[in-house]
Amino acid sequence: MVMNQQNASSGKKSRVLVVDDHPIVRQGLALLINREHDLVVCGEAEDAQAALTAISASRPDITVVDISLDGPDGLELLKNLRGRYPSLPVLMLSMHDESIYAERALRAGAQGYIMKQEATDKVLVAIRRILSHEIYVSDRVASRMLHRYIGSPGAVEQSSIADLTDRELEVFRLIGKGHTTRQIAEELHLSVKTVESYQARIKEKLSLRSARELMQHAIQWSISEKSA
Amino acid sequence: MVMNQQNASSGKKSRVLVVDDHPIVRQGLALLINREHDLVVCGEAEDAQAALTAISASRPDITVVDISLDGPDGLELLKNLRGRYPSLPVLMLSMHDESIYAERALRAGAQGYIMKQEATDKVLVAIRRILSHEIYVSDRVASRMLHRYIGSPGAVEQSSIADLTDRELEVFRLIGKGHTTRQIAEELHLSVKTVESYQARIKEKLSLRSARELMQHAIQWSISEKSA
DNA sequence: TTGGACATAGGGGAATCCCCTACGCCACGG
DNA sequence: CCGTGGCGTAGGGGATTCCCCTATGTCCAA
Numbered sequence: 001m002v003m004n005q006q007n008a009s010s011g012k013k014s015r016v017l018v019v020d021d022h023p024i025v026r027q028g029l030a031l032l033i034n035r036e037h038d039l040v041v042c043g044e045a046e047d048a049q050a051a052l053t054a055i056s057a058s059r060p061d062i063t064v065v066d067i068s069l070d071g072p073d074g075l076e077l078l079k080n081l082r083g084r085y086p087s088l089p090v091l092m093l094s095m096h097d098e099s100i101y102a103e104r105a106l107r108a109g110a111q112g113y114i115m116k117q118e119a120t121d122k123v124l125v126a127i128r129r130i131l132s133h134e135i136y137v138s139d140r141v142a143s144r145m146l147h148r149y150i151g152s153p154g155a156v157e158q159s160s161i162a163d164l165t166d167r168e169l170e171v172f173r174l175i176g177k178g179h180t181t182r183q184i185a186e187e188l189h190l191s192v193k194t195v196e197s198y199q200a201r202i203k204e205k206l207s208l209r210s211a212r213e214l215m216q217h218a219i220q221w222s223i224s225e226k227s228a
Numbered sequence: 229m230v231m232n233q234q235n236a237s238s239g240k241k242s243r244v245l246v247v248d249d250h251p252i253v254r255q256g257l258a259l260l261i262n263r264e265h266d267l268v269v270c271g272e273a274e275d276a277q278a279a280l281t282a283i284s285a286s287r288p289d290i291t292v293v294d295i296s297l298d299g300p301d302g303l304e305l306l307k308n309l310r311g312r313y314p315s316l317p318v319l320m321l322s323m324h325d326e327s328i329y330a331e332r333a334l335r336a337g338a339q340g341y342i343m344k345q346e347a348t349d350k351v352l353v354a355i356r357r358i359l360s361h362e363i364y365v366s367d368r369v370a371s372r373m374l375h376r377y378i379g380s381p382g383a384v385e386q387s388s389i390a391d392l393t394d395r396e397l398e399v400f401r402l403i404g405k406g407h408t409t410r411q412i413a414e415e416l417h418l419s420v421k422t423v424e425s426y427q428a429r430i431k432e433k434l435s436l437r438s439a440r441e442l443m444q445h446a447i448q449w450s451i452s453e454k455s456a
Numbered sequence: 457t458t459g460g461a462c463a464t465a466g467g468g469g470a471a472t473c474c475c476c477t478a479c480g481c482c483a484c485g486g
Numbered sequence: 487c488c489g490t491g492g493c494g495t496a497g498g499g500g501a502t503t504c505c506c507c508t509a510t511g512t513c514c515a516a
Contacts (some may be wrong), residue, residue, distance in 0.1 A: 022323070022353065024345035029254020070345075116250035123252065165462065176446030176512060181503060192503085193465045200505070211472095212443065216406035219447045294493095395494065409472065420472090421496045428474070440475060 006046075013041035017060035019051045019077065020093065021069050025116070029064060032120055039127065046070075048077040055085065062131055064123070065110075067094040067101055075101075075108055082109040089130045091123075102137055112136035125185050161221065163205050171198040175215055176222030242359055243270035245288035247279045248321065253344070254363065257292065260348055267355065274298075276305040283313065290359055292351070293338075294321040295329055299400070299415040303336055303394050310337040316430075317358045321351075330365060332394055340364035352414050389449065391433050399426040403443055404450030 016033050018041055020026045031043045043058040045051040047069050055063065067074035068110075078090055089114040092105040102113040111130045114122060118138060126136040162227070164172060174184045181199070185192045199214060208214050244261050246269055248254045258269040271286040275297050283291065291309065295302035306318055318342040320333040328343040338356040342350060346366055354364040392400060402412045408437040409427070413420045427442060436442045 022253075022342050023346065023348045024253055024256045025250075026256075026326070027260055027348050028252045028254075031259040032252070078452060100472075107252045116252050118251065120251045120255050167463065176439075176444075178438075178441045180438050180440050190463090192464055193467095196504075197463085197465070199503095203505095210406075210408055211300050212408050215440070216447055219444055220451065223448065223451065393493065418494090419496055421498095422494075424473075425494085425496070431474095 001003055013038055013040040014127075015040060015058065016060040016127065017041075017045065017051070017054055018062045019045045019048075019054075019063060019069070019074070020066035021046050022066070022157060024036060025066070025093075028120075029123065029141075032123065033127070036124060039124070048072040049086065051077055052080070055081075055088070060088070060092065062089045062127060063089045064093055064127070064134045066093050069103065078105065078108050089133075090128055091126050091136070093123075106135070107136070122148060160206055164202060165198075168198050168202050168205070171195060172218050173200070173222065174204055176218035177219075178219070239266040242289040242355075243268060243272065243286065244355065245269075245271045245279070245282055245286060245291045245292060247273045247275075247297065247302070248294040249274050250294075253294070259360065260351065263357070264352060267352070276308065277303055280308070280312075283316070284318075287429070288316070290317045290319065290355060292319045292321055292355070295320050295333065296401070300417075301398055305331055305417075306311075306333065306336050306338055307394075319351075319354050319358055321398070326424040332397075334363070334365070336394070342366060343444075364448065388434055392430060393426075396426050396430050396433070399423060400430055400446050401450065403427070404446035404448075408420055 016039055018033075019027045019149050022048070026044045026046070028101065030044060033039045033041050037182070041062050045054045048070050048071060051063070051065070054060075057142040061160070065074045065077055072080075072147045074092060074094075078092065082090060090109070090110040091114060092110045094101050094105075094113065094115050105113050112135060114126050114136065115138065122136060122138070129136040161169070161172070170188065171184055174187065179187070181195050182192055184190075185195045188195070199211065203209075203211075206214070206217060208217060244267055246254050246257045246261075251274070251301070254272045258272065261267045261269050270288050271440050273282045276299060279291070279293070282288075293302045293305055297305065299307075301340060302320060302322075305344060306320065309316055309318060317339040318337070319350055320329070320338045322329050322333075322343050333341050340363060342354050342364065343366065345396045350366065357364040363373065387398070389397070398416065398439040402415065402422070407415070410420055412418075413423045416423070428437065431437070431439075433443050434442070436445060
């Protein structure tokens with residue numbers, strides 16, 4: 001963990017805490033952020049534990065958290081922070097290109113979600129956006145989520161999985177267990193064609209493009225269900 | 229891709245090419261390396277294709293390659309480089325603690341293997357070690373490999389995923405990212421039929437019965453890898 | 457009673473899955 | 487120095503799935 005006091009002179013820089021278990025990423029972000037005239041890294045942490053210590057020590061204006069930390073992961077940390085520091089905004093950082101985590105992160109109270117694949121300047125954009133009390137997500141993720149929440153704006157509370165019909169959810173669950181279309185049809189005493197219909201509608205409702213993506217989400221969901 | 233010419237004055241800095249699909253990591257490494265008096269980043273690339281271009285354009289003394297690139301992964305690039313530039317040393321960088329990759333990398337001709345979890349200065353150590361014609365692996369990886377060599381299973385052997393061929397593992401990984409058979413074929417510049425062959429062999433080796441089960445395991449594996 | 461939402465299911469072409477076979481390398485052991 | 491076997495590559499061809507449309511019956515609420 002490294003502290004940085006270079007905002008003493010200007011006195012009005014926004015203080016950023018960086019939490020990531022990869023020192024290289026931490027360092028990269030720190031150098032990037034410290035180059036800005038209105039931002040300064042006030043601390044770094046490599047895990048949730050260190051992050052809590054660092055926050056109480058350095059009082060950041062915003063926290064950038066990698067989602068896949070060792071030990072308690074970024075989502076855990078985020079939930080923890082929501083309890084202790086409700087007004088401290090959090091930008092989640094992720095290796096994942098999928099929006100699965102974006103949803104979870106935002107639902108858990110993050111103010112932004114950005115992937116490491118994106119250009120570095122997007123991180124700065126996201127930080128500033130969040131500091132001005134807006135929410136940042138990449139265009140792709142945003143459009144997908146917007147698409148999903150048409151009709152129920154305002155309260156971004158429930159997963160779109162909740163929109164699934166009982167039958168659809170059943171099929172979704174079985175997909176997540178790795179079952180074949182044919183197997184599912186037999187287990188539910190349905191025509192293969194019917195199961196195909198459900199799969200199509202699930203893809204529609206979850207804005208997924210291929211059967212492969214559908215499986216990906218179903219499996220990820222089933223994993224998170226087990227530990228929930 | 230960014231070029232950097234600041235070695236004009238001193239004239240004897242070692243030129244480093246950085247290959248990673250995360251701009252933040254590239255930038256972090258670049259800033260880190262460029263701070264050294266004897267090293268300079270001569271170029272960056274985000275994938276294997278760009279790496280080949282950058283190498284012929286900037287003639288690096290050493291290449292730092294992330295193992296999990298999009299499209300052809302770091303191992304592929306490494307093998308490719310071994311054919312084209314046998315004397316160009318490569319330091320493999322990885323998110324994974326798994327020694328599967330370390331062994332594969334070294335066997336494929338890498339001069340070093342380091343994890344992003346390690347301190348940033350280890351990267352510099354590794355680079356200098358390699359530039360002086362030595363091989364670098366972290367103590368942790370080294371001891372683990374030794375343990376395996378000795379054959380004493382202190383910890384139970386990793387899953388049979390370690391039995392997968394480099395190519396098979398690559399396909400497995402892309403399946404885990406939700407990619408389609410066709411997409412994988414295109415990304416790896418292979419026939420769809422070849423990709424199908426790999427899938428069949430993976431299923432065989434992992435004792436899986438259907439493509440669905442294969443996807444399930446691939447996705448689960450990719451999740452656990454990312455947050456390992 | 458008319459419009460949805462939901463469960464069910466078929467048609468048909470494209471993409472896969474799945475089981476086999478095959479061929480060129482290249483390393484390693486006999 | 488020649489097998490033998492692992493590895494990467496790839497095709498044939500039938501069985502399934504995928505994917506986009508359409509369709510019917512049911513129940514419930516407006």
